[in-house]
Amino acid sequence: MKKRVFTFLVGGKAGEGVKKAGSVAAHLFASMGRQVFQMDDYQSLIRGGHNFSVISTSTGEITSHYMKANLVVALDARSYRLHQDHLVENGIMVFNSDEVEGGEGLGLPLKKEAEKYPRPELRVGVGAIAALVETLGFEKSRMHEVIKEEYPRDIENNIAYADKIYGLAKPKLGGKFSLRAGDGKLPILSGNEAIGLGAVAGGLDVYLGYPMTPSSPLLHFLAARAEDFGLTVVHPESEIAVANMAIGAAAAGARAMVGTSGGGFALMDEAFSLAGMTEIPLLCVLGSRPGPATGVPTYTEQGDLFFALNKGHGEFPRIVASPGSVKEAYYLAAEMLSLVWRFQTPGVLLTEKHLAESKMTVDFNVDEAHWSEPKIHAKGEYRRYLDTEDGISPLLFPPSKEIIKWNSYEHDEAGITTERAEIIAQMHDKRQRKSEAIRGHLKDLKTVNEYGENGVLILTYGSTTMSVLEALRAGGIEARVVQPIFLDPLPTWELERHIGRAPVVVEQSRAGQFANLLREKVGFEPRAVIKRYDGRPFDPVELAAQIKGVI
């Protein structure tokens, strides 16, 4: 019987090509027209330790990895030990017989065979692919194509090594899990990549970032393609410089974006407030990981929701939104860029390691990325902070004969510093009217995703949305899932339609920040709050059981 989902898990030490093997497997499944979800679990180190990559695939929609795999390839002894329980019924464990004595499953001399070639530590990942290809029942020639494309360095030795492993695996694995082809060949993207592409499509000119997991890959992705995309990408001395340089770039008229995680975002606090006061459009990507402080750098959590909502001293409008899928991350990045420019205020694209670094097949329309032209001063005397009905003053950029003054102090309409009581109040009112304008504008946009018709009401947001949707599929649960995309302003006008029903809230926060937000802003009284806060994303099967336990 063909199961809906097939899962492949490969584990080993950092430096053994685990992530690469995972990514090759994901592309192999995608090339069969199947949908894919890949989650990489890695530690904050470069060599040693334990990494694993888990890829679940289906011919239909799939929005999470599953922790129980059909095929596990353990490249070292620790992986064998740690993933013994991660097998579905009839699942197969392939392990490195050079490191594990005895062992249940199929032992292959992955290391000994690799040592016949230079740099054996880089070779074992290819062995994992050979085992997978064998299990799927592909011909050797297909494997050779994959190796040529994915492991182009030292192709001949890679092929010789893979052939050997393939041959050794054949008697026990050969065609054990042949998978159906799907019906569409889709590209695979990580959340970070989708954010980068969405921002580029939406008009991004300048990206600044200081390395910090899980947002560093966004910096790397854009830096590698800067020339092609006409982008200016800089890694300066600190997140403080990042945010302030971005503000300067925006003052010159460039669409600027910055990316970081909690600690770096903390360093941007002062600049975030500066953007609020100067009315600078600034988009910050906040990729959350478990905190406080350095926390657990390469894992996931939703503990920064209130941090994003309360960022920056003083009172000023802001926009905070969080994508519920990699596809949504593309659209939302463009839309957020467009919104911060329309309303000339800072915004946060809040995401988590689980979305930022996980990869999935995506099907979106590139041309549908938002694009908007901000309000530009037409002619005559210019005042940067012209007091208008909706609080939005026209923009103008240098070089210009008109004088353009952006000011971090409270200022008059021309941008000159003031301490006059009536102007202080007037400017507060002007900025407040922008908050109202944002709210009004969002009422015409899609601010909430809803899935399903009947059954229990489940409220969730961000990457946890993907876990919830997959859990419903895994557990055959009927539910109505409501996911606010925008968190500030929170689309209460949409959420209020569900008031009176006691929802189940699912989130990755110990304090239950999202549930608290829903209580405070909408008046929901959840019947249960399902939380996970050990750094790991939810497993759909486990989450399904938890949901069943509370409904």
Place this chain on the structure above:
Amino acid sequence: MTDEFSTYAEKTWCPGCGNFGIFNAFKKAIGQLGELGIGRQRIFITAGIGQHAKMFDYANVSGFYSLHGRSMATAQGVKLANPELVVLDFVGDGDAMGEGLEHLLFAAKRNADITVVMHNNGIYALTTGQRSPLSERGYKGPSTPRGSEEEPFNPITLLMEAGATFVARSYSGNIDHLAQMMVQAVLHEGFSFIDVLQVCVTFNDKYDLYNQSVEVLNALPESYDQAVALARQKDKLPIGVFYQVQKPAHHKALYGEWNPISQRLSRTQRAKKVKKLLYSP
């Protein structure tokens, strides 16, 4: 006094403040730059927070009034986004050498094509006279009532070591010299730094000392070492260009002759490139 380079803002510097000299030198420099073909519309100023920063309110040119210590980062962002602009960053010694030191050193290190004019009065004036990173050991201020226990930085040698490609010193009491330094600094492609000896009549009045010790350097020092020796000299305070060298400016090293704003890609071009990345093998 109102003129085309002054706004309507009321000047609140103390009578006799060195900032007046710096402001007048800047206005003079704008005029001279105009004659050289660099019009006021291309000039963009940034400022930190402190007495120096009131330049922003008083000067009738476009700009960004930044945060304490951060204006060097703001200025670099402006220049990166549109290299056509001429960016002058007015900073205080507390502002740039205290809270903003990392941005100052890195701007020099990467040879960002901006001109940093440091109003060096040796104290924090706006916050009532506390010691600055450039105050002499023993300076008594409200935060160091028994005298500062730290040695000051030497801004000239520090910036030379950090990689600045134009390093000069001038004096708020010599407006013509200062205007000339500003013009030279702007014309220099790369990171320019001017340490402006500035008197603070209220908290750190060094008029007599400066008037006695300041002397104009008539030529660029012959070597790096000679520049360092001159900068460390205390009996006489030379003013002029200490060091100048040609190196690629940061924005050019980054993207050559590109202009991120005037050459930004259209919506269609962007979509095409995204599609290519997604759908071509």
